[in-house]
Amino acid sequence: MKVCKFGGSSLADAAQVNKVMDIVLADPARRIVVVSAPGKRHSGDTKVTDLLIALAETALAGKNTDIAFGAVVERYASIADELKIGDAIIATIEEDLKSRLAQVSDLAPAEFLDLMKASGEDNNAKLVAVAFEARGKKARYVSPKDTGLILKGEFGDAVLDPDSYARLSRAFSNFEGIVVYPGFFGYTKEGKVATFPRGGSDITGSILAAAVCADVYENFTDVDSVYPCDPRIVEEVKDGEGIPTMTYREMRELSYAGFGVFNDDAVIPAVKARIPINIRNTNQPSAPGTMIQQSRRVIPGTVVGIASADGFCNIVIEKYLMNRQIGFGRRILQVLENEGISYEHMPSGVDSQCIVVKEQYLPKEKEHKIIQALRKELEPDFITVERDLTMLMVVGEGMCYTPGMLAKACLALASAGISMSMVNQGSSEVSFMIAIRKQDRDAAVKSLYKAFFG
Numbered sequence: 045m046k047v048c049k050f051g052g053s054s055l056a057d058a059a060q061v062n063k064v065m066d067i068v069l070a071d072p073a074r075r076i077v078v079v080s081a082p083g084k085r086h087s088g089d090t091k092v093t094d095l096l097i098a099l100a101e102t103a104l105a106g107k108n109t110d111i112a113f114g115a116v117v118e119r120y121a122s123i124a125d126e127l128k129i130g131d132a133i134i135a136t137i138e139e140d141l142k143s144r145l146a147q148v149s150d151l152a153p154a155e156f157l158d159l160m161k162a163s164g165e166d167n168n169a170k171l172v173a174v175a176f177e178a179r180g181k182k183a184r185y186v187s188p189k190d191t192g193l194i195l196k197g198e199f200g201d202a203v204l205d206p207d208s209y210a211r212l213s214r215a216f217s218n219f220e221g222i223v224v225y226p227g228f229f230g231y232t233k234e235g236k237v238a239t240f241p242r243g244g245s246d247i248t249g250s251i252l253a254a255a256v257c258a259d260v261y262e263n264f265t266d267v268d269s270v271y272p273c274d275p276r277i278v279e280e281v282k283d284g285e286g287i288p289t290m291t292y293r294e295m296r297e298l299s300y301a302g303f304g305v306f307n308d309d310a311v312i313p314a315v316k317a318r319i320p321i322n323i324r325n326t327n328q329p330s331a332p333g334t335m336i337q338q339s340r341r342v343i344p345g346t347v348v349g350i351a352s353a354d355g356f357c358n359i360v361i362e363k364y365l366m367n368r369q370i371g372f373g374r375r376i377l378q379v380l381e382n383e384g385i386s387y388e389h390m391p392s393g394v395d396s397q398c399i400v401v402k403e404q405y406l407p408k409e410k411e412h413k414i415i416q417a418l419r420k421e422l423e424p425d426f427i428t429v430e431r432d433l434t435m436l437m438v439v440g441e442g443m444c445y446t447p448g449m450l451a452k453a454c455l456a457l458a459s460a461g462i463s464m465s466m467v468n469q470g471s472s473e474v475s476f477m478i479a480i481r482k483q484d485r486d487a488a489v490k491s492l493y494k495a496f497f498g
């Protein structure tokens with residue numbers, strides 16, 4: 045059995061919904077179809093989820109909701125009309141939205157917002173199920189409520205209650221035909237609708253794949269495959285090959301440094317259950333896409349991708365003989381912990397220690413306070429914060445035990461006249477990272493791409 049998830053761009057209009065149905069019907073193993081809300085039809089368009097947020101905010105502000113309400117209904121109506129699946133489904137969607145809106149004063153704002161946001165996927169799943177039936181196929185809409193998908197934590201940022209797996213696996217053992225399931229939301233134990241963070245339909249798909257022990261979790265989006273580096277930086281990447289297979293570890297390392305294809309939280313359920321993830325293109329269904337799995341055959345000395353992420357800063361601390369001071373590292377981290385700052389990396393020299401932190405956790409306003417606290421705690425000879433750093437990440441299982449990989453990267457950067465602020469390689473050898481100044485990012489990625497893939 046395959047679980048396939050279709051993102052918003054794959055369901056943005058009737059033509060896209062038809063493509064989705066063709067894809068599902070082309071393979072009888074595609075039995076569970078997870079859908080997002082309709083996304084953008086073109087670059088200036090608005091996603092249904094964003095229309096729903098606007099509608100919810102209008103209602104919360106006590107203003108007239110007619111226009112915002114009409115904008116949401118119109119998106120579904122244009123899809124249903126073109127698919128010629130009848131008016132009943134639009135009436136159902138209108139009724140559903142009205143009954144949700146009527147709860148505006150009964151719920152806390154965050155709860156109401158989730159109730160409204162979730163309707164995007166919920167109503168789309170109903171519509172897509174009707175569209176399958178109109179083609180004479182056995183399909184049914186199944187809700188997270190019927191299958192016991194229980195969430196906990198904060199509204200808008202909820203996480204799965206792990207007890208849900210047993211309920212989901214039991215529920216799915218009974219269904220025949222195609223199940224169309226809405227992504228992005230579940231229910232709290234108290235029966236309230238709660239959503240995952242934005243983009244959370246990927247998480248739902250991954251959870252279902254794990255719950256039913258699917259052979260593969262197919263994630264259909266609008267790119268042919270994962271590319272070895274950002275095509276916005278290195279244009280020729282698009283003309284070359286996408287990545288055919290990569291391991292979960294490679295995926296994690298690349299997504300850490302900005303590969304946006306799959307969100308970290310979404311990977312976890314599939315990874316834990318060792319379900320391969322196949323990233324595929326709805327607009328190019330014959331392309332095999334990228335398969336992400338536990339292991340793969342690697343060619344020694346090769347890398348799979350080069351990522352870059354902006355927004356890092358580096359706290360540099362120097363103190364003569366710091367290596368002999370017991371507890372020096374612990375005291376640094378204690379200061380950060382007291383301020384609720386999580387650190388990313390801690391490369392060190394003999395008498396120097398760097399702590400790499402995301403700039404969002406150490407804004408300029410907080411810097412003085414942290415430096416003062418570190419001065420008091422450590423009495424350093426020198427302390428400063430370097431800002432505007434970009435982290436380059438070179439990733440590949442094929443780098444393990446191969447001499448000269450880092451040398452190749454350093455040489456490429458040196459030839460491009462780029463100086464490195466920090467180099468870090470963990471013992472897994474599956475990646476190494478290099479911090480550079482942000483303004484050198486594009487030139488750095490280009491030179492690394494040329495060195496490893498050119």
Ligand code: ASP
Binds near residue numbers: 051
């Ligand atoms: N529709 C939701 C969003 O736009 C969830 C999703 O598409 O995955 O964030």
